[in-house]
Amino acid sequence: MLRNSIISHVSLAVLISYSYSSKVDRPRGVSLTRNVLYDPSKDFACFDGSGRMPFSQVNDDYCDCHDGSDEPGTSACPNGSFHCTNAGHRPLNIPSSRVNDGICDCCDGSDEWAKDSSCEDSCKELWRNEHAHLLRQAAAASRGVEVRKEYSARGVQKKAEDKERVANLRKEIEEIKANEESLKVRKENAEKAENDAKDAERVVWTNFKEKVQQQHDARQAANAFTELDTNKDGSVSADELRQHPELDESAEDDEFTEDEARDILEAVSVEAPEFIEVTWGKISEKFQSKPAAETEANEAHEEETPQINLPDDPVWSSDTKFIAAAADEARRQYDEQQKKKSDLERDIQKLEKEIEMDFGSDEAFHELHGKCFELDTHEYTYKLCPFDKTAQKPKDGGAETSLGRWGAWSGRGNKYSAMKYLSGLKCWNGPDRSTTVNISCGDENKLLSASEPSRCEYKFEFTTPAACEAIEVPDRPHDEL
Ligand code: MAN
Numbered sequence: 001m002l003r004n005s006i007i008s009h010v011s012l013a014v015l016i017s018y019s020y021s022s023k024v025d026r027p028r029g030v031s032l033t034r035n036v037l038y039d040p041s042k043d044f045a046c047f048d049g050s051g052r053m054p055f056s057q058v059n060d061d062y063c064d065c066h067d068g069s070d071e072p073g074t075s076a077c078p079n080g081s082f083h084c085t086n087a088g089h090r091p092l093n094i095p096s097s098r099v100n101d102g103i104c105d106c107c108d109g110s111d112e113w114a115k116d117s118s119c120e121d122s123c124k125e126l127w128r129n130e131h132a133h134l135l136r137q138a139a140a141a142s143r144g145v146e147v148r149k150e151y152s153a154r155g156v157q158k159k160a161e162d163k164e165r166v167a168n169l170r171k172e173i174e175e176i177k178a179n180e181e182s183l184k185v186r187k188e189n190a191e192k193a194e195n196d197a198k199d200a201e202r203v204v205w206t207n208f209k210e211k212v213q214q215q216h217d218a219r220q221a222a223n224a225f226t227e228l229d230t231n232k233d234g235s236v237s238a239d240e241l242r243q244h245p246e247l248d249e250s251a252e253d254d255e256f257t258e259d260e261a262r263d264i265l266e267a268v269s270v271e272a273p274e275f276i277e278v279t280w281g282k283i284s285e286k287f288q289s290k291p292a293a294e295t296e297a298n299e300a301h302e303e304e305t306p307q308i309n310l311p312d313d314p315v316w317s318s319d320t321k322f323i324a325a326a327a328d329e330a331r332r333q334y335d336e337q338q339k340k341k342s343d344l345e346r347d348i349q350k351l352e353k354e355i356e357m358d359f360g361s362d363e364a365f366h367e368l369h370g371k372c373f374e375l376d377t378h379e380y381t382y383k384l385c386p387f388d389k390t391a392q393k394p395k396d397g398g399a400e401t402s403l404g405r406w407g408a409w410s411g412r413g414n415k416y417s418a419m420k421y422l423s424g425l426k427c428w429n430g431p432d433r434s435t436t437v438n439i440s441c442g443d444e445n446k447l448l449s450a451s452e453p454s455r456c457e458y459k460f461e462f463t464t465p466a467a468c469e470a471i472e473v474p475d476r477p478h479d480e481l
Contacts, residue, residue, distance in 0.1 A: 028073025031083040075099040131445035144468025155363025187330040194327035205314035221280035237269035364466040375447040384449035390435040426457035441468035
């Protein structure tokens with residue numbers, strides 16, 4: 001069906017209300033920007049090149065082009081698009097299937113042009129409501145922007161202070177390093193003197209201990225000789241030795257024979273000097289003195305040869321004590337400086353990490369560093385410590401569960417519109433817990449909501465003045481017609 005369709009049906013009311021608008025005749029459903037593609041003095045060419053036809057076939061309610069471009073104002077093409085001018089509000093493109101379907105999609109009612117439609121032009125009212133809402137948002141944003149400025153000033157100052165502190169700490173480290181070598185040499189010299197003095201005393205002490213040990217062994221040997229020489233003839237015979245079966249060297253038989261005893265003595269019998277010098281060394285580990293009641297000698301032996309346990313080191317002389325105390329002091333001074341140096345290095349590292357943190361283009365987010373914000377839900381208390389961690393704590397008691405550690409800014413478009421916290425406690429049979437924190441402008445720093453859209457993947461909504469930007473509210477709607 002052919003139809004005269006070049007005149008767009010713009011409501012008279014809108015024309016009157018927005019007298020500053022300029023009216024441009026164009027085919028129904030065509031936007032102002034696309035109007036140049038519809039020239040009534042030429043044949044119409046489909047946008048996708050799928051056909052060419054007399055201009056009269058534009059909006060004739062028959063779909064000629066694959067892309068629907070010949071039917072911008074009817075529902076003839078399944079994939080066409082209808083442009084509502086919506087004068088007084090904002091233009092809108094809708095699928096052309098919605099044209100004349102009895103439902104008002106465009107606020108100016110232009111999509112329902114066929115019948116006497118009941119679509120009223122609500123564009124003006126829509127605009128008024130939206131405008132009021134935008135004004136409220138803009139007012140809140142502008143309050144936030146003022147707070148953000150304060151945050152920013154503090155953030156900039158904090159960064160400068162941190163840099164200055166790092167420079168000062170570096171100076172302190174340099175001073176320590178300048179003294180480090182001399183303290184080290186002093187410590188090493190003092191330690192060498194200490195070792196030399198102690199070594200010299202240890203040599204004397206070791207000799208003394210050896211002597212004591214030898215005397216002890218000789219006394220034990222003499223006692224054993226007395227005990228073994230049961231007939232008191234001044235020598236230990238094989239027979240006498242056999243009274244101590246524990247000395248039997250052969251494991252095969254349980255008899256301690258005369259021959260075996262002689263093998264140990266290397267003679268028929270041995271006298272005291274040879275026994276002490278030679279035999280005792282062979283049997284001392286196995287020899288068991290008979291119970292005290294059996295021999296008098298044994299009693300004497302037990303009394304005379306108590307175990308000797310001398311410590312490894314002697315009691316140091318006062319000279320050595322003095323040298324050791326000097327070494328202790330040199331060590332203490334060196335260690336103290338080393339500890340100071342590593343403490344300073346740790347402080348510098350911490351500060352540098354903070355300096356390198358991205359607190360936004362104006363440093364406003366610095367304000368949130370070191371603070372935590374909580375939200376109580378039915379089951380958990382959720383926690384956000386910006387630039388540090390997120391966590392969840394059951395309200396009925398129990399330990400805090402890590403939902404992630406600071407990862408990175410992750411907003412799409414504006415990267416400061418979201419934060420990512422990663423590598424939290426591993427989820428049973430699932431991923432490590434992680435949190436996305438969406439950041440938006442608000443009068444105060446507040447954790448608004450916390451949810452778990454997918455198991456162990458958490459989503460927080462957080463408002464802060466640090467995210468506020470001035471909103472420009474247009475004072476009048478668009479004037480395209
Ligand atoms: C805990 C909480 C929940 C989480 C489950 C997963 O109960 O951390 O948020 O879904 O563990 O097992």
